[in-house]
Every structure is written in C-alpha cells, then in structure tokens.
Amino acid sequence: MKLKTPYYFIEEKKLLENMKKIAFIREQSGAKFVLALKCFSTWCVFDLMSKYMDGTTSSALYEAKLGYEKFGKEVHAYSVAYPKEEILELKKFADKIIFNSISQLKRFYPLVKNKNLGIRVNPKISYSHFDLADPARKNSRLGVINKKDILDNLDKINGLMFHFNCENEDADNLEQSLNYIGKNYSKMLEKVEWVSFGGGIYFTKAGYNIEKFCKILRDFSKKYNVQIYLEPGESSITMSAKLVTSVLDITHNGKNIAVIDSSTEAHMLDLLTYHTPAKMAKQKNAKYEYIVAGRTCLAGDIFGTYKFTKPLKIGDKIVFEDAAGYSMVKMNWFNGVPMPSIVVKRLNGKKELVKSFTYKDFIGNLS
Ligand SMILES: Cc1ncc(COP(=O)(O)O)c(C=O)c1O
Structure with a gap:
C-alpha cells in the first residue's frame, strides 16, 4: 500500500507487548487497569486493548462517552470540574464518578447518590519532571488537601483517587509514596472499597522493576482491603x-x-x-x-x-x-x-x- 505522509503508524504487535505486561501485572497484583483516554483515544485499536484492560477513564463527558461506546467494560469519569449537564448525562452510563473537590461532591451528590462515587485526593507529594504536570505544585487545584473534609464525607463515597505521578520510572520511589499514602490516609483507606493511583507510572519502560511493582500493589491492596485501579495512558501505548x-x-x-x-x-x-x-x-x-x-x-x-x-x-x-x-x-x-x-x-x-x-x-x- 502506498501511503501518503504525514501519517501516524500504529503497530498492534507493539501495542500487544504493553498489553501483555498489563495482563501480567493484573494477574500478579490484582490491580485493575483503565486506559486514560486523555492520552490516547484512537479507538481503532480498542478491540485489542479492551481484551487486556478493564475499561477507560476520562476527563470530561465526551471522553467518557467514547470509552462507553468504543471500549466498553468499566467507565470511570473524572473531571476537574463538571457542569451539571455533564453529570446528568454521565449518570446514565458511567460506572464510577470521581469528583475533584468536596464542593462538587456535595453539589451533585443528590443527583448521583446511587452511583459508585470517588474523590480525588491531593497527597501533597508527587513525582514529575515538569512543574507544569506536577499535581502537587504550589496552589494546585487538583484534588482535596484537607483530610478532615474527606473523612466528614466518607459516607458519600466508595473510593479515592490519587494521581501524583508523571513518567515515574522508579519503583522504589513509588514504594515510598505508597508507604506515605498508607500511613497518612489509613483511616479513610480502611473504609473505602477502591483506590486509584492514577497514571504516570512508567511500568512499560525498558528496565522498570515489574516484579517489585506487583508486590507493592499486592501488599497495599491486602493491607487496606481495597481494589487498586491504575489509569495508565503513556504506559499503555509506549513505543x-x-x-x-x-x-x-x-x-x-x-x-x-x-x-x-x-x-x-x-x-x-x-x-x-x-x-x-x-x-x-x-x-x-x-x-x-x-x-x-x-x-x-x-x-x-x-x-x-x-x-x-x-x-x-x-x-x-x-x-x-x-x-x-x-x-x-x-x-x-x-x-x-x-x-x-x-x-x-x-x-x-x-x-x-x-x-x-x-x-x-x-x-x-x-x-
Ligand atoms: C487523573 C489522571 N489519570 C491518568 C493520567 C494518565 O497519565 P499517564 O498518561 O502519564 O499515564 C493522567 C494524566 O495527566 C491523569 O491526570
């Protein structure tokens, strides 16, 4: 076939290598994997990816809808801020709705109280090479800082989301971070069903310590009796x-x-x-x-x-x-x-x- 440039050239065989790593980690650690559509929404390869992943996560209604229609399985919806009309749409098909602030949770709770809900936590720690992509940067709007606010609203939610990494290729660093989160958020971790550690963990990069990664996840999940979710974007599609x-x-x-x-x-x-x-x-x-x-x-x-x-x-x-x-x-x-x-x-x-x-x-x- 004569192809006219420019073109993006996706190789399913290479995608499969990442998917097989995900399958291995899923099996060894018990964690579930949802594709971060913000990173990759090219749905012509979703049939392949959905065999190895548990669903998708999104940043606004249209991504969530895409995940629902083209990927299937679990649809996680998160947004920095939802307008009311998106909540009304999302509640029809999203499996989990994750709020970024207590005020959004409180405002929309009456509309979605029968859904599986989560809140994003800002643990004030992060791993990022770039200030621009650092969720714990000064005055960050990403996630709730005040622990008492979360504890006071635990009756409304089923899970917590911590997205605090960006291209973190260091499993030892991740271990320290999860120890920190475990110690500092144990009261709420013990009460929720699931916890998402977001994206930004570079586990498909050559040389990443996958065995250690599985152990860290497995131990955490066991200790706090929670289902762990990961939301890989980059790591799903590396190379x-x-x-x-x-x-x-x-x-x-x-x-x-x-x-x-x-x-x-x-x-x-x-x-x-x-x-x-x-x-x-x-x-x-x-x-x-x-x-x-x-x-x-x-x-x-x-x-x-x-x-x-x-x-x-x-x-x-x-x-x-x-x-x-x-x-x-x-x-x-x-x-x-x-x-x-x-x-x-x-x-x-x-x-x-x-x-x-x-x-x-x-x-x-x-x-
Ligand atoms: C909440 C959340 N989840 C997942 C991701 C995906 O991150 P990555 O593509 O680095 O794995 C991001 C990226 O910004 C994010 O903000």
Missing part, C-alpha cells in the same frame, strides 16, 4: 506508534535545516509544551546533522536536531518514535496543515488506512 513524515525542503542558516510535512504545534504539541525533542531511532555512522523543523509559521516549530547516515534530500522519510501519547488527541488545524492520517498494522500483518483527513474536515472544524 507502539510512529509519526512518519517526508522532507519538503532543505535550507541552511548556520546549520542545515530540513523542513518536513508535519508540525510540532499541530501534530506533537507536547514537544513545545514541555520543551523536549521528538524521539528518533539512532542511525548507524550518522554524521550529517540537521535541525528537523515543522512547516508552520511558528519560528520555534522544531522537532529536534538529529544526525543521519546520508545527507537528506527532498522526499526522504523522517520517522519519529513513540509518537502516540498526547499527540493524536491534541491534533489541530494550525496553519491549515493537513492532519496526519492514521494507519494501523494489524496483528495479522495487514496495514489499514483507518482515517485520512481532507479539506472538508478542516472547514467543518470551524464556521
């Missing part, structure tokens, strides 16, 4: 997709610059948000260096600086690795640059062009 692009132009300003048919701003926004380069596989004997840049008007639309084996020429493919998380969900039409299509290589080896975007999508996006 399962690439962004395939082509060189459109080569220029020089102090350094060689290759302009490609994609854009950080439009297709991999987090690179700009977190000031990180896109991942690219290292080439052998690479000595030709280029700044690889996007085609939008934004001066800083830069994927990174890379070395290549041969000098680049127009039409060469440039492939970024590990490109699925927080990219496809954030795609936008900045500059009217065509959105990358979505191609899936199924487990049987067949490539499927599942989605391509046209001018009709662009014009339909606004009016």
Whole structure:
C-alpha cells in the first residue's frame, strides 16, 4: 500500500507487548487497569486493548462517552470540574464518578447518590519532571488537601483517587509514596472499597522493576482491603506508534535545516509544551546533522536536531518514535496543515488506512 505522509503508524504487535505486561501485572497484583483516554483515544485499536484492560477513564463527558461506546467494560469519569449537564448525562452510563473537590461532591451528590462515587485526593507529594504536570505544585487545584473534609464525607463515597505521578520510572520511589499514602490516609483507606493511583507510572519502560511493582500493589491492596485501579495512558501505548513524515525542503542558516510535512504545534504539541525533542531511532555512522523543523509559521516549530547516515534530500522519510501519547488527541488545524492520517498494522500483518483527513474536515472544524 502506498501511503501518503504525514501519517501516524500504529503497530498492534507493539501495542500487544504493553498489553501483555498489563495482563501480567493484573494477574500478579490484582490491580485493575483503565486506559486514560486523555492520552490516547484512537479507538481503532480498542478491540485489542479492551481484551487486556478493564475499561477507560476520562476527563470530561465526551471522553467518557467514547470509552462507553468504543471500549466498553468499566467507565470511570473524572473531571476537574463538571457542569451539571455533564453529570446528568454521565449518570446514565458511567460506572464510577470521581469528583475533584468536596464542593462538587456535595453539589451533585443528590443527583448521583446511587452511583459508585470517588474523590480525588491531593497527597501533597508527587513525582514529575515538569512543574507544569506536577499535581502537587504550589496552589494546585487538583484534588482535596484537607483530610478532615474527606473523612466528614466518607459516607458519600466508595473510593479515592490519587494521581501524583508523571513518567515515574522508579519503583522504589513509588514504594515510598505508597508507604506515605498508607500511613497518612489509613483511616479513610480502611473504609473505602477502591483506590486509584492514577497514571504516570512508567511500568512499560525498558528496565522498570515489574516484579517489585506487583508486590507493592499486592501488599497495599491486602493491607487496606481495597481494589487498586491504575489509569495508565503513556504506559499503555509506549513505543507502539510512529509519526512518519517526508522532507519538503532543505535550507541552511548556520546549520542545515530540513523542513518536513508535519508540525510540532499541530501534530506533537507536547514537544513545545514541555520543551523536549521528538524521539528518533539512532542511525548507524550518522554524521550529517540537521535541525528537523515543522512547516508552520511558528519560528520555534522544531522537532529536534538529529544526525543521519546520508545527507537528506527532498522526499526522504523522517520517522519519529513513540509518537502516540498526547499527540493524536491534541491534533489541530494550525496553519491549515493537513492532519496526519492514521494507519494501523494489524496483528495479522495487514496495514489499514483507518482515517485520512481532507479539506472538508478542516472547514467543518470551524464556521
Ligand atoms: C487523573 C489522571 N489519570 C491518568 C493520567 C494518565 O497519565 P499517564 O498518561 O502519564 O499515564 C493522567 C494524566 O495527566 C491523569 O491526570
């Protein structure tokens, strides 16, 4: 199949490697796994993922609806703040509704008191490489800090959610955090049915101590008699997709610059948000260096600086690795640059062009 760049290329075989790790941890630890749709909502591979995971978690009504319709199994709904109309919709199909504040819990409790409810706790500890993504940052609005407020409202809830990690690849650090949470929240942990430790635990990263991870989860769950949930986004899809692009132009300003048919701003926004380069596989004997840049008007639309084996020429493919998380969900039409299509290589080896975007999508996006 001749594929036109740019496109995201999802390989089910690679996705399956993550799913098998999840299956192992589920079995060894008893924890349940719900996919964080905020990270990855590309539902053409949900049939595969839903065989290994327990459901989805969401950040607003539309994600929850997507989880319900396309993934199935458990639908967890969480939001930093719900408008009333979302609560009225969610109560029809969400299995768990998690509130971010006591005021939201109290306000909507009369509408959802027969549902399985949770509250997000801010444990005032976190692991994050970035202040922007640190849920325990100064004056954070994410979760309830005051323990007495939670204890006073325990009769209304069934579970607690602690999301306090971001790309935490250190199982020892997680152990310390769970010990801290156990010690500091034991009174409420003993009274609830479930506890979610959110996302941000990088257990599919090469070298992560999975055996230890299982033990930490199993011990915690036993000690407090709670069902543990995890909400992996990134860890569900690690290294399962690439962004395939082509060189459109080569220029020089102090350094060689290759302009490609994609854009950080439009297709991999987090690179700009977190000031990180896109991942690219290292080439052998690479000595030709280029700044690889996007085609939008934004001066800083830069994927990174890379070395290549041969000098680049127009039409060469440039492939970024590990490109699925927080990219496809954030795609936008900045500059009217065509959105990358979505191609899936199924487990049987067949490539499927599942989605391509046209001018009709662009014009339909606004009016
Ligand atoms: C509440 C909650 N759960 C899960 C996640 C998923 O995190 P990750 O993709 O890092 O695993 C996030 C990410 O921000 C989150 O805020």
